[in-house]
Amino acid sequence: MWAYWQSVPAHWRELPARYRLEGGRCKDCGHKTLPEEGVCPVCGSRNIERVALPRRGRVINYSVIWNAPRGYEYYTPYVVALIELEDGTRVFSQLTDVHPEEVKEGMEVEMVIRKTRVSGESGLIAYSYKFRPVLG
Amino acid sequence: MRASRKVGIVGWGVYVPKWRIKSEELARGWGRDWNRYAAGIMVEEKSVPGIDEDTFTIAYEASINALKRARIDASKLRAVYVGTESKPYAVKTTATMLIDALGAGGEGRLTTGADYEFACKAGTEAIQSILGLIGSGMIDYGLAVGADTAQGAPGDALEYTASAGGAAYILGPADKSVAVIEASLSHVTDTPDFWRRQHERYPAHTRAFTGEPAYFKHIMTAAKELMALMGTTPEDYDYAIFHQPNGKFPLRVGTRLGFTPDKIKPGLITPYIGNTYSGSALVGLAAVLDQAKPGQKILVVSFGSGAGSDAFHIEVKEGIGEVQELAPKTMDYVSRKEYVDYTTYARYRRMIRMLHDFSAY
Numbered sequence A: 001m002w003a004y005w006q007s008v009p010a011h012w013r014e015l016p017a018r019y020r021l022e023g024g025r026c027k028d029c030g031h032k033t034l035p036e037e038g039v040c041p042v043c044g045s046r047n048i049e050r051v052a053l054p055r056r057g058r059v060i061n062y063s064v065i066w067n068a069p070r071g072y073e074y075y076t077p078y079v080v081a082l083i084e085l086e087d088g089t090r091v092f093s094q095l096t097d098v099h100p101e102e103v104k105e106g107m108e109v110e111m112v113i114r115k116t117r118v119s120g121e122s123g124l125i126a127y128s129y130k131f132r133p134v135l136g
Numbered sequence B: 001m002r003a004s005r006k007v008g009i010v011g012w013g014v015y016v017p018k019w020r021i022k023s024e025e026l027a028r029g030w031g032r033d034w035n036r037y038a039a040g041i042m043v044e045e046k047s048v049p050g051i052d053e054d055t056f057t058i059a060y061e062a063s064i065n066a067l068k069r070a071r072i073d074a075s076k077l078r079a080v081y082v083g084t085e086s087k088p089y090a091v092k093t094t095a096t097m098l099i100d101a102l103g104a105g106g107e108g109r110l111t112t113g114a115d116y117e118f119a120c121k122a123g124t125e126a127i128q129s130i131l132g133l134i135g136s137g138m139i140d141y142g143l144a145v146g147a148d149t150a151q152g153a154p155g156d157a158l159e160y161t162a163s164a165g166g167a168a169y170i171l172g173p174a175d176k177s178v179a180v181i182e183a184s185l186s187h188v189t190d191t192p193d194f195w196r197r198q199h200e201r202y203p204a205h206t207r208a209f210t211g212e213p214a215y216f217k218h219i220m221t222a223a224k225e226l227m228a229l230m231g232t233t234p235e236d237y238d239y240a241i242f243h244q245p246n247g248k249f250p251l252r253v254g255t256r257l258g259f260t261p262d263k264i265k266p267g268l269i270t271p272y273i274g275n276t277y278s279g280s281a282l283v284g285l286a287a288v289l290d291q292a293k294p295g296q297k298i299l300v301v302s303f304g305s306g307a308g309s310d311a312f313h314i315e316v317k318e319g320i321g322e323v324q325e326l327a328p329k330t331m332d333y334v335s336r337k338e339y340v341d342y343t344t345y346a347r348y349r350r351m352i353r354m355l356h357d358f359s360a361y
């Protein structure tokens, strides 16, 4: 059986973002990113601190994925959305527990942890944040 | 068993996936008539995990809900135990992922962590261990989870009930608790009613043997011994929760012990979502805590094949009303549902192999 194996160290390094939605905040201009980046994309500062981002937001824009990269095929069709969190930070994320035709711009969503990529029968199971329509 | 320092429930939380399949649809998949089985199983539909869900993702959301009710920071947790028989990895502890996702033990992750396995009673076994750690004064707070994505072989009778879901309990000192576990008791024997061998996808079970010498004998022994220890009778309890492999057994074992159905039904959740295995009795207890009032007494008796039972005598304290609304309730998850057909069920449960399982394209 042929299976795609993802990089374990790369996944491991991103766990703070994937599990706890910890991103970077620029101490000079206040811009936040997920995941944390070494250099602020707005002002170029390297003065970055790690912060936990809010777990709720709304869908700004989205796209339905029918032909997925290796390791993601099981979840097709799935939705990738640009989400604005409650503090204004924008993150890209898969949506879950929702059918593509149900997704609307402005839809309120909240963070959950789900499987994102499974490397065959013997490799790593990668988990990460996804967003789903808020409960109730 | 009674700890030297009193221990209680500080917070609880559940999670049940939104997908459901009707028993009628499961029967249809195999050319059978559900009406012939309905009365014997008493489960009309069961929860199905989404294709991106497993025991860790279920344990995580239940734990987040428990933390909301406990009103403590995850850094205070010094024990995180996950009871399950559907570990995502055969070797790699589910608790490792849960500890990191929650931030248990603080920045240094100074916490114990392990997975427990005892068929459907692994979650209550985790509670027993944490009772000891807190009761002896070694730690102040611990998290016990019972969660499963249970496997029933396609076409087997277990397929009507094996479902997905879980419950999480944060235990702490009695003075910080909304329900105190006054005493607990366990009973374990070698009774081979159900097992799964290494590398097998589905469990084997011994049909009729799973009833009398296994489920009924162990639950009744543990319940009676605990009531003898406490000097109580069924009349002293407001609620009784028993392991729920189907909708019928808990009512039958409760009646035989002398509990009236009105004390059993508030915690009987399997008829709506199926048997969540390690989550089964613990989801039932959560449904009761969601509505319990100060001063009420609860008897919980789990059952795990193989076989054994854990029994708990719980008394509800003042302050429970303040935390009941802090997280989604059991019935919120039970009523959040969307039905799938057998094909979608088979895909979500990875029962059918797909092109990318064996092809490079």
Ligand SMILES: [Zn+2]
Residues within 6 Å of the ligand: A026, A027, A028, A029, A030, A031, A040, A041, A042, A043, A044, A045
């Ligand atoms: Zn900046």
